[in-house]
Amino acid sequence: MDKYYSPRFARWIISLLSKFEKMDSLIFEMEDEYLEIFESEGRKRAHKWYWLQTFKSIPRFLKFSFDWGKSMFSNYLKIALRNIIKKKEFAFINIIGLAAGMACSIVIMLWVWDEYSYDKFNKYNTNIFRITSDWEKWDWDGLPLSPGSLGPAVKEEIPGITDYVRIIGYDRAVFKYNNNIFYEKNGVIVDPSIFTVFSFPLKNGTPDDILTSPESIVISETFAKKYFGNENPFGKQIDVDGELKNVTGVFYDLPKNSHLTFDFAVSFEFLSEHSNYSESWSAFNFTTYLLLGDKTIYDLSSISSKMVKTAKSNKCSQVEGGVTFNLQPLNDVHLYDFGWETNYTRIGDSTQVYIFMMVAVFILFIACINFTNLSTARAVNRSKEVGLRKTIGANKSQLIFQFIAESLLMVTIATIIAILLVEAILPSFNTLSGKEITTEYSNPVFIGVILVIILLTGLLSGSYPAFYLSSFNPVTTLTKRISSVKGGSSFRKVLVVFQFSLSIILILVTMLIYKQIDYSKNIKLGIEKENVVFIPLLENLSTKYEVMKTELLKNPFIKEVSAHGYNLITDPTPRAAGFKWAGMPEERERSLDLIWSGVDYRFFELLKIEPVEGEIFSENFTSHKDGVILNEAAIAEMGLENPIGKWITLDDWKKTIIGVVKNVHFKSTKKEIDPRVFYLRDYSTEASGIMLIKIDGQHTEEIMSYIEDKWNIINNISPFEYGFIEDDYENLYKSETKIAKIFSYFTSLAILISCLGLFGLSLFAAEQQKKAVGIRKVLGASTVGIILLMSKEFVKWILVANVIAWPIAYLFIDQWLQNFVYKTEIGILPFLIAGISAVTISLATISFQSIKAASENPIESIKYE
Amino acid sequence: MFLLESRIRGKSLKNKELTKIEEILLLSIWRLKENAYGVKIRQHVSEVIQKEFSYGHLYDALSQLEKKEYVRKELGEIVPNRRGRRQKIYSVSELGFEALNKAREVNEIIWDGIPRFASNPGNQNG
Numbered sequence: 004m005d006k007y008y009s010p011r012f013a014r015w016i017i018s019l020l021s022k023f024e025k026m027d028s029l030i031f032e033m034e035d036e037y038l039e040i041f042e043s044e045g046r047k048r049a050h051k052w053y054w055l056q057t058f059k060s061i062p063r064f065l066k067f068s069f070d071w072g073k074s075m076f077s078n079y080l081k082i083a084l085r086n087i088i089k090k091k092e093f094a095f096i097n098i099i100g101l102a103a104g105m106a107c108s109i110v111i112m113l114w115v116w117d118e119y120s121y122d123k124f125n126k127y128n129t130n131i132f133r134i135t136s137d138w139e140k141w142d143w144d145g146l147p148l149s150p151g152s153l154g155p156a157v158k159e160e161i162p163g164i165t166d167y168v169r170i171i172g173y174d175r176a177v178f179k180y181n182n183n184i185f186y187e188k189n190g191v192i193v194d195p196s197i198f199t200v201f202s203f204p205l206k207n208g209t210p211d212d213i214l215t216s217p218e219s220i221v222i223s224e225t226f227a228k229k230y231f232g233n234e235n236p237f238g239k240q241i242d243v244d245g246e247l248k249n250v251t252g253v254f255y256d257l258p259k260n261s262h263l264t265f266d267f268a269v270s271f272e273f274l275s276e277h278s279n280y281s282e283s284w285s286a287f288n289f290t291t292y293l294l295l296g297d298k299t300i301y302d303l304s305s306i307s308s309k310m311v312k313t314a315k316s317n318k319c320s321q322v323e324g325g326v327t328f329n330l331q332p333l334n335d336v337h338l339y340d341f342g343w344e345t346n347y348t349r350i351g352d353s354t355q356v357y358i359f360m361m362v363a364v365f366i367l368f369i370a371c372i373n374f375t376n377l378s379t380a381r382a383v384n385r386s387k388e389v390g391l392r393k394t395i396g397a398n399k400s401q402l403i404f405q406f407i408a409e410s411l412l413m414v415t416i417a418t419i420i421a422i423l424l425v426e427a428i429l430p431s432f433n434t435l436s437g438k439e440i441t442t443e444y445s446n447p448v449f450i451g452v453i454l455v456i457i458l459l460t461g462l463l464s465g466s467y468p469a470f471y472l473s474s475f476n477p478v479t480t481l482t483k484r485i486s487s488v489k490g491g492s493s494f495r496k497v498l499v500v501f502q503f504s505l506s507i508i509l510i511l512v513t514m515l516i517y518k519q520i521d522y523s524k525n526i527k528l529g530i531e532k533e534n535v536v537f538i539p540l541l542e543n544l545s546t547k548y549e550v551m552k553t554e555l556l557k558n559p560f561i562k563e564v565s566a567h568g569y570n571l572i573t574d575p576t577p578r579a580a581g582f583k584w585a586g587m588p589e590e591r592e593r594s595l596d597l598i599w600s601g602v603d604y605r606f607f608e609l610l611k612i613e614p615v616e617g618e619i620f621s622e623n624f625t626s627h628k629d630g631v632i633l634n635e636a637a638i639a640e641m642g643l644e645n646p647i648g649k650w651i652t653l654d655d656w657k658k659t660i661i662g663v664v665k666n667v668h669f670k671s672t673k674k675e676i677d678p679r680v681f682y683l684r685d686y687s688t689e690a691s692g693i694m695l696i697k698i699d700g701q702h703t704e705e706i707m708s709y710i711e712d713k714w715n716i717i718n719n720i721s722p723f724e725y726g727f728i729e730d731d732y733e734n735l736y737k738s739e740t741k742i743a744k745i746f747s748y749f750t751s752l753a754i755l756i757s758c759l760g761l762f763g764l765s766l767f768a769a770e771q772q773k774k775a776v777g778i779r780k781v782l783g784a785s786t787v788g789i790i791l792l793m794s795k796e797f798v799k800w801i802l803v804a805n806v807i808a809w810p811i812a813y814l815f816i817d818q819w820l821q822n823f824v825y826k827t828e829i830g831i832l833p834f835l836i837a838g839i840s841a842v843t844i845s846l847a848t849i850s851f852q853s854i855k856a857a858s859e860n861p862i863e864s865i866k867y868e
Numbered sequence: 869m870f871l872l873e874s875r876i877r878g879k880s881l882k883n884k885e886l887t888k889i890e891e892i893l894l895l896s897i898w899r900l901k902e903n904a905y906g907v908k909i910r911q912h913v914s915e916v917i918q919k920e921f922s923y924g925h926l927y928d929a930l931s932q933l934e935k936k937e938y939v940r941k942e943l944g945e946i947v948p949n950r951r952g953r954r955q956k957i958y959s960v961s962e963l964g965f966e967a968l969n970k971a972r973e974v975n976e977i978i979w980d981g982i983p984r985f986a987s988n989p990g991n992q993n994g
Contacts, residue, residue: 020924028956029923032906039907052920060924067928 020064079408100759101417104370106424111363121337132330151281163299179242208252214270221252373760375464382468410465503804511812522827529667530610560699563609568601568692585649601684617662630661637678672825765849938964
């Protein structure tokens with residue numbers, strides 16, 4: 004009976020296209036006509052006709068199905084919107100919770116994206132590499148330092164190297180133009196090729212003409228505005244540390260997402276005038292970048308070995324001693340740097356970025372779990388409606404689509420609100436993080452990610468209740484009591500527990516970060532840091548130090564004046580290796596590294612550093628000029644007993660140990676205390692470093708203006724500048740404080756979202772159990788008793804969440820604390836606090852509902868049966 | 869909220885003008901009377917427009933007409949050679965006749981007094 008004669012393939016296409024209602028007769032009709040034509044004009048003609056029909060119909064069918072889909076879609080949408088409006092409060096809670104979570108996630112992801120985008124704006128970013136050196140002996144891998152002659156030599160001798168750029172920091176200097184005098188510390192000495200290798204466009208000047216002589220200087224646009232105002236600085240002269248330099252170029256401010264940052268640049272010719280570092284093969288002072296040809300970038304290891312060969316042939320002693328070179332891709336520099344701080348680089352931390360990415364995903368996850376939870380709870384309350392629909396013949400897929408459409412609609416609304424929130428938060432976030440993040444609606448990746456989030460969230464959180472509900476037996480849903488429809492509640496419990504576990508973990512982590520910061524800030528430093536002012540000394544004041552000191556000491560509120568060779572807290576530590584001392588064991592492999600500290604008399608008294616053995620520098624003993632004082636760390640490193648009186652040498656330099664002092668924390672608690680050697684330095688001839696002044700804390704303002712006056716008398720070139728070392732100590736933990744702040748925001752958000760979820764759930768639990776509660780009341784239960792009963796379940800879940808969260812949080816915290824040499828103990832108190840707060844917060848959240856339910860008139864609740 | 873509600877209910881598709889193919893379809897359906905089912909309608913229209921009218925186009929246009937409520941669909945008799953199912957017969961509805969009358973009026977107005985054009989389209993202003 005059902006024999007088809009028409010061409011099979013074409014018929015198959017038609018059957019596909021006609022998969023819509025009211026179209027099922029199409030196959031038959033076409034078959035009939037086919038047979039007509041077959042009979043009247045033969046098989047071939049019929050075949051041709053059938054195929055022609057198929058082809059002609061395809062576009063029409065596509066349009067038809069599109070229209071049909073569109074009307075079905077708008078139908079579902081209408082119903083979805085109606086349903087949402089029906090239960091406004093629930094929808095509001097759900098949407099706001101999701102929107103908040105999404106907004107947070109998006110902001111974090113934008114930040115992560117920014118971190119990964121560093122340096123990618125450079126046209127040749129895939130061809131630029133930084134030379135790093137590996138020092139096996141000291142276990143330093145990836146140090147971005149190389150000798151000054153390496154770059155030029157490599158360009159000449161190794162094929163495939165198109166260009167090189169060398170860069171080194173320029174010491175802080177005083178700049179003066181007309182009445183603008185400021186200290187500037189964001190300067191570099193660099194090859195002009197930096198402006199062609201990197202995409203740093205020049206506003207004035209051409210790469211070939213800038214930085215050609217020792218007096219050349221190029222400045223950034225902002226720098227130009229600061230000193231020259233609206234004048235064109237090109238060709239003018241500016242006073243730098245007393246010498247005139249010619250502005251041969253102006254460059255546009257370097258982009259914020261470049262790892263290189265500087266305001267002015269000076270030429271290598273200048274450096275050559277003052278030292279031979281740039282031609283030396285043994286001074287690893289420079290960072291060198293290479294621009295490789297397109298083919299060469301695949302050949303990195305051979306280039307590295309060629310560089311080693313070149314260095315060896317030029318008698319580079321370090322390379323002969325085993326140091327090797329490597330090439331680091333530009334795009335890795337920002338996140339995977341050795342940790343070598345300079346004044347011209349912006350370094351990020353790949354671990355930190357990774358952590359934040361995880362947090363973003365976590366928060367989005369919590370928000371989605373919430374959304375799903377609430378949607379499901381809401382759906383269960385509509386089981387009657389679903390049962391009804393099924394009895395009148397709605398098919399399963401229609402119901403599923405209905406729920407998914409509702410979900411998608413809510414998710415879309417939430418996303419729109421989320422984007423508005425992001426726009427609102429972004430300015431303050433940028434201030435907090437120091438970035439310039441913008442939403443890029445024109446970037447397809449950005450839009451794509453948002454769409455993916457909408458789809459995933461909507462589909463996943465919509466399909467769970469959808470599939471769950473639409474598989475109900477209509478009879479049972481219509482007749483059974485609502486309160487006995489449990490199913491799926493165990494999954495929901497798991498979701499809530501998971502959410503709270505995450506929140507508790509975040510609470511604990513945040514608490515511990517603050518605890519560690521607190522510990523670091525309050526740790527016994529070994530000095531008295533309060534009321535100690537420091538003033539940077541400048542080289543042009545060589546004879547004035549003693550004068551200044553005498554004048555200052557005349558003031559009764561100034562207790563002590565001394566000096567040190569550099570800022571102990573903020574400046575990098577000058578280290579020297581290869582010390583030897585009396586009684587040094589022969590077999591000792593590791594050479595001794597010590598940090599230099601050149602001090603003036605009264606240094607230890609000023610800072611109240613405690614002596615352990617021997618003496619501290621005193622003017623009464625001329626022998627002290629040949630003496631040195633070591634700290635405990637140095638003695639421990641040397642393993643020396645009875646150090647007093649023993650000699651210590653480094654090459655030509657030889658001194659006697661006259662004393663030992665206690666260790667002092669000069670750096671962050673992340674670092675070990677360095678072994679130090681203190682020696683007397685004559686500040687009347689070499690006035691560089693800082694002058695330290697201990698003042699009476701009661702009269703700070705008075706004293707500061709006194710000091711400023713004295714300064715201005717002896718020096719009319721540089722502006723007066725000072726600092727308090729207690730502020731420098733505060734700033735040591737700036738980044739940790741920032742992280743702590745950010746984490747506390749996250750934690751509040753996570754708690755908020757978890758509570759929203761819990762609140763909604765309690766809403767429905769209360770509604771579900773209305774009848775049960777009513778009956779209990781009639782039987783004589785008290786309001787309090789009922790509240791306790793309803794809360795019992797929830798509290799149980801929260802306790803379980805704690806049990807899960809504590810070990811995980813402990814692991815993370817322990818791991819993070821490994822970064823610190825001096826760390827606080829974790830202790831049991833934070834865990835107790837977190838646990839109790841979690842229980843309290845959740846009880847408060849559900850209390851609204853449970854109180855309302857418990858105090859309702861039981862007659863009202865039992866009425867409908 | 870009221871405004872939103874009425875917008876949600878959808879714009880009315882009624883009282884829209886007939887497209888040319890819809891006009892041809894309705895008239896064909898009317899002519900074919902009780903034979904106005906898929907195959908016959910398609911064949912008739914193909915003859916009229918002198919081109920192979922595709923099934924896709926046919927059903928697309930029919931569905932549009934149904935949405936506008938210009939045609940009705942009824943189940944006809946069971947015909948043995950049609951594999952035991954009942955064919956769907958289309959007929960023009962009241963609204964459909966109104967629409968046709970309107971289309972005719974418009975046609976008559978714009979064609980009024982214009983003689984048949986000669987084959988060579990040289991003379992536009994006659």
